[in-house]
Amino acid sequence: MKISNQKPFISGNWKMYKTIPEALELVKAIKGASPKLTEAELVVIPPFTILSEVAKIIEGTSVQLGAQNVFWEEKGAFTGEISPFMLKDAGCQYAVIGHSERRQYFGETNEIVNRKIKAVLAYELIPIMCIGESLEEREKEKTIEKVETQISEGLKGIGKEEISRIIIAYEPIWAIGTGLTATPAQAEEVHSFIREKLAEKYGNETASCAILLYGGSVKPANTYSLLKEKNINGALVGGASLEADSFIQITEDAIKAYKEKK
Numbered sequence: 001m002k003i004s005n006q007k008p009f010i011s012g013n014w015k016m017y018k019t020i021p022e023a024l025e026l027v028k029a030i031k032g033a034s035p036k037l038t039e040a041e042l043v044v045i046p047p048f049t050i051l052s053e054v055a056k057i058i059e060g061t062s063v064q065l066g067a068q069n070v071f072w073e074e075k076g077a078f079t080g081e082i083s084p085f086m087l088k089d090a091g092c093q094y095a096v097i098g099h100s101e102r103r104q105y106f107g108e109t110n111e112i113v114n115r116k117i118k119a120v121l122a123y124e125l126i127p128i129m130c131i132g133e134s135l136e137e138r139e140k141e142k143t144i145e146k147v148e149t150q151i152s153e154g155l156k157g158i159g160k161e162e163i164s165r166i167i168i169a170y171e172p173i174w175a176i177g178t179g180l181t182a183t184p185a186q187a188e189e190v191h192s193f194i195r196e197k198l199a200e201k202y203g204n205e206t207a208s209c210a211i212l213l214y215g216g217s218v219k220p221a222n223t224y225s226l227l228k229e230k231n232i233n234g235a236l237v238g239g240a241s242l243e244a245d246s247f248i249q250i251t252e253d254a255i256k257a258y259k260e261k262k
């Protein structure tokens, strides 16, 4: 699957929320709005238990499906894990890898992230690799260093063709689920650094096509100003993606900002 940053990329991470009936209600509302949101790439990322139900609802629409996590093996005695092959089977096109909650609570390292990215690419799923600094690291002015290490270790052994199938989400940990958002200038500084790093490694053309998302308390009130920044191509939205109205509003604001910066 080819990816492009010609449109804003808006993805909703539902985390560990929603029963099947609640999820179906949400995705039906998003599906209903999707014909007027075709100027954005729209992706919902429900819990595993709901993936195939959601896949049925969005079939034939512009809404796409992602998973919140994945294991690197195809099958085997790995109790509790879900493989890229299974995600494909459930109808996914994307897999979030290395979300800060996975890194923080489940010990995911850059090495694990790298392994998962390679496995997912082999199954033609698009990895959304999450990176970002803690509050302490920001206060000690270690943000760029942290992000640089996460990129170089997370993308170790990834070639030019593969990088064009990877999405990177910059999510400062201090802004996730806290209501605190990076200012557009703070976010842009890191995004432009990420693009520069990609350019150094893979060349300008490849870097300019990369999809770089911002995540961390994205909501209707801040989407427009974040998406107006040159190097921000979309958002990974947590809390505000749990309600159809706010997710749709975020997508509309992203479309508006994207048109104006072209």
Ligand code: PEP
Pocket (backbone or CB within 6 Å): 013, 015, 171, 175, 176, 177, 178, 179, 215, 216, 217, 218, 236, 237, 238, 239, 240
């Ligand atoms: C996320 O889950 O990746 C996220 C950024 O959450 P929130 O929007 O709630 O901060």
